[in-house]
Amino acid sequence: MWQEMAKYGRKLVGHGLVESNFGNISVRAGDRMLITRSGTALDEITGDNVVEVEIQDTSSLDIIASSETVVHREIYTKTSALAIIHAHCPYSVVESLLAGPAGTIVPVDSEGQYFLGNIPVVSGGIGSLELAENLAGELSGHRGAVVFSHGTFAIGRTLGEAYIVTTQLEHSCRIKYLYELAAVKK
Incomplete structure (x- = not known):
């Protein structure tokens, strides 16, 4: 499975949806998840960069797993997601700043x-329980959301679906930004 995570990590970086060492990817496997390690360059994922942890309970491996592990856990617990991609898409971040934290x-x-549809902007500190709860709540009714000043979270039944939602979020935010910039210049 890490090979599939590596494939989408390379795509995220290659398409400018995330800088190499930012963002994270996870896949649900029953009552466990595979998640990228903290600080992993998403365009260089190997089997050594992926950690398997439980969804319901914390693990001794949490210390090396992504700083967003608590967020992924809550999303898996509260939604039907089987895959999650968190990226730091630039236009999505800008649009979140313009929209405000809620x-x-x-x-x-x-x-x-x-x-x-309308894209929710959620608040909460990086890797915080507040962020986990806010995101899980929004993702129970949306396929993607943007964390205020931070980046996108997209869910799917597969990494491919989560990747498509990530690209859709960034595309819509880019179009909105460019449209509004052009409208101001008229």
Whole structure:
């Protein structure tokens, strides 16, 4: 499974959706999850960069797992997600700053409106229980959300689905930003 995680890590970095050492990826496997280690370069994932931890309980391996492990756990507990991608997509971060910590990003492109609907912006510190609860709550009704000033979280039945949601989030945020920039210049 780490090979699939590596594939999407390379795609995320290659398409500018995340800088190499930021973001994380996980996959649910029954009552456990495979998650990237803290500080892992997503374009260089190997079997040694992936940690297997329980979903319901903390583990001694949490110390080397992603700092967002608590967030992934809560999402898996409260949603039907089988895969999660967290990226630091630049336009999504900018749009979250413009929307505010409890705001909503309203896509202006037809694909964003159709596939995503309104995109929730959630607050909470990196790797905090507050963030975990806020995200899990929003992702129970949305396929993706943006953490205020931090980045996107996307869920799916597969990493491929979570990746597509990540690209849709960033595409809609980029279109919205460029549209609003052009509208101001008129």
